[in-house]
Amino acid sequence: MRRAAEGKAVCFAVLxxxxxxxxxxxxxSDIDGALAALVRWAPLIGExxxxxxxxxxxxxxxxxxxxxxxxxxxxxxxxxxxxxSAALTQFFRNAPWLVLLFYCIYVLPFRITLVGTTLAIPxxxxxxxxxxxxxxxxxSEIVRGAVQSVPSGQWEGSASxxxxxxxxxxxxxxPQCLKxxxxxxxxxxxxxxxxTPLASIVGVEEALTMTRNALGAERRSELLIPFYGALLVAFxxxxxxxxxxxxxxxxxxxx
Amino acid sequence: xxxxxxxxxxxxxxxxxxxxxxxxxxxxxxxxxGFLMTVYLAAAALLASLALGVLGAAAQKSPIAPLRWLTDxxxxxxxxxxxLVQMYFFFFGLGSITPTVPDDLGFxxxxxxxxxxxxxxxxxxxxxxxxxxxxxxLEAVPKGTAEAATALGLTRLQSFxxxxxxxAFRTCLPALNNxxxxxxxxxxLAYAIGVPEMLYVSNQIWSDxxxxxxxxxMLLLVxxxxxSLLVWAMHRWExxxxxxxFGER
Numbered sequence: 279m280r281r282a283a284e285g286k287a288v289c290f291a292v293l294x295x296x297x298x299x300x301x302x303x304x305x306x307s308d309i310d311g312a313l314a315a316l317v318r319w320a321p322l323i324g325e326x327x328x329x330x331x332x333x334x335x336x337x338x339x340x341x342x343x344x345x346x347x348x349x350x351x352x353x354x355x356x357x358x359x360x361x362x363s364a365a366l367t368q369f370f371r372n373a374p375w376l377v378l379l380f381y382c383i384y385v386l387p388f389r390i391t392l393v394g395t396t397l398a399i400p401x402x403x404x405x406x407x408x409x410x411x412x413x414x415x416x417x418s419e420i421v422r423g424a425v426q427s428v429p430s431g432q433w434e435g436s437a438s439x440x441x442x443x444x445x446x447x448x449x450x451x452x453p454q455c456l457k458x459x460x461x462x463x464x465x466x467x468x469x470x471x472x473x474t475p476l477a478s479i480v481g482v483e484e485a486l487t488m489t490r491n492a493l494g495a496e497r498r499s500e501l502l503i504p505f506y507g508a509l510l511v512a513f514x515x516x517x518x519x520x521x522x523x524x525x526x527x528x529x530x531x532x533x
Numbered sequence: 534x535x536x537x538x539x540x541x542x543x544x545x546x547x548x549x550x551x552x553x554x555x556x557x558x559x560x561x562x563x564x565x566x567g568f569l570m571t572v573y574l575a576a577a578a579l580l581a582s583l584a585l586g587v588l589g590a591a592a593q594k595s596p597i598a599p600l601r602w603l604t605d606x607x608x609x610x611x612x613x614x615x616x617l618v619q620m621y622f623f624f625f626g627l628g629s630i631t632p633t634v635p636d637d638l639g640f641x642x643x644x645x646x647x648x649x650x651x652x653x654x655x656x657x658x659x660x661x662x663x664x665x666x667x668x669x670x671l672e673a674v675p676k677g678t679a680e681a682a683t684a685l686g687l688t689r690l691q692s693f694x695x696x697x698x699x700x701a702f703r704t705c706l707p708a709l710n711n712x713x714x715x716x717x718x719x720x721x722l723a724y725a726i727g728v729p730e731m732l733y734v735s736n737q738i739w740s741d742x743x744x745x746x747x748x749x750x751m752l753l754l755v756x757x758x759x760x761s762l763l764v765w766a767m768h769r770w771e772x773x774x775x776x777x778x779f780g781e782r
Contacts, residue, residue: 372760373753374718377732381753384745472615479617479725486618493625502629506622510614517613 312504319492319505326488327512330474333402333484337409338467344410345417352422355443363418370415375408376476382408383480402484405477413470420462424455461528468520472513485509551744552751560738567734568755574651574720574730579713581656586663593668604664611661617722620654624726651723659716666712670705671697703774710767714760721756731755 351363370378382404389398428451436446478486489509493501538556545551553560592604611619624647633641645653674697682692724732731752739748 369757372714372718372757372764374721374732374756376721376724377749377753377756380732380736381749384749468613472613473617475615475617476722486615486621499629503622503626506618506626509618510610510622513614513618514610518609521609521613 312501315496315498315501316504316508319488319496322492323485323488323509323512326483326485329402329482329484330471330477331516333406333409333474333477333482334467334471337406337413338470340406341410341413341470342417342463344414346421348414348418349421349425350447352418353425367415367418367422370411371419373412375412375473376479378411379405379408379476379480382411401480402477402482405480405482408480409470409473409477413466416466417463420459420466421455423462424458425451427458428454457531461524461531464520464524464527468517468524471517471520475513485512550747551742552747553738553742553744554748554751557742560742563734563738564731567729567731570648570729570734571717571720571731571759574648574655574723574728575717577652578655578659578720579716581652582659582663582716585656585660586667589660589664590667590671593664594671607657608661608664611658612665616654616658616719617725619658620651620722620726623654624650647723647726647728651720651726651728655716655719655723658719659712662712662715663709666705666708667701669708670701673704674700700776703776706767706771706774710764710771713767714763717760717763718756 348363348367351359352367354360354363383401386404386407387399388404389396391397425447432450432454433446436450441449474484475486477484478490481487486509489505493505541552541555545556554564555561589604589608592600595601628643628645628650632644634644636642678700679692679697682696683689687695720730721732723730724736727733735748735752739745742748
């Protein structure tokens, strides 16, 4: 039943954009004008979209590694370490993504000097750092939740087999967590990909910036809806398969 | 008050930590109005998104098929597109075709301003999540409960309103809590369409007073305070409405 609903979602999306564009067209112009403009600008906007994907992949990779460490810190035996990790996690989880992004854009240096050579740090790298922080905090919570969802009998069983705490964690607990962590992790990736347009606010030339540039060059108000609508559809087509796959994995795990 | 003001002036002079929003009345009033705008955006979008969530969850159960498709489509589309692009689509896209009215000076101004569009975009975004949350809550109530209520002589509507809905609401409260926190954080996106909320006014202040790190940190702390307050209040409410016999403790 759910799968049938998904098919309709695409129809809905396309319908929404088409209807809105048709409504926006003045009587003398036709829909081909908007379509032609869209095709003309598609390569440039597509280039921007590649940057969106690149930012999201880097932020996800680094964020996952850091988040894994932070999450393991949260379940650590040492009281100070778990407290510190929990505080860091809550801090970066509760701060708005956009504010963290601003923070990194303004506070991180725009170039660094390493043994005599000056390295310029482009805007998009700093934006990626800004997006990595909330990803890290969210992964940390996913790890903690997964570790705590493993029945305590597993810990006791491993202890009776004379495994040390770190052996239990790496050989018994984490392999089981992997399956539980995958759906929320993929969900997080979709959220991250949907958050990459935030980087346009701080001047990174990704898809949304490119769309605005294209619209600025065209100077035709009837193109506003088709262009932004097409961008919405592009993101939808990228995020929606992830959502579908996540739902399928969750359904499999639930049985 | 004067003492605090002079204290922060002193802090600026001695340590170089320039928190103009504490001692400068103009900056203080700007920041305060930004704070109020953020709260207003969050509250308005919250109420609208809750209404959307309830309506959507009801529509998903409707016998009219097109209404169900429309709701499913709305939920899938708004959950899987970037909220910022949604906001641009609404404000710049749909805003370009909405009628304009002349303002006091005779210039045409859009009938629906940027604040209203921000609320519309935020409500539609959060509402899509709320529909799913309410649906899962309603599905979590065992069918037998509603049947038992009907067996006691309640009408279908009564059993829904008095038995199913209160139970469903308690089940979905944690997820709702999560979504509402997200909504408060998403209000920052209104910055992009020029709504003078907290991030926007902070940007103005740090551009004037050149105190970027101080204002940034302040902003971050205020947001975390706001979110923590909401989380705390919702947790209190959650435990006050807790059903005996469910969950731990």
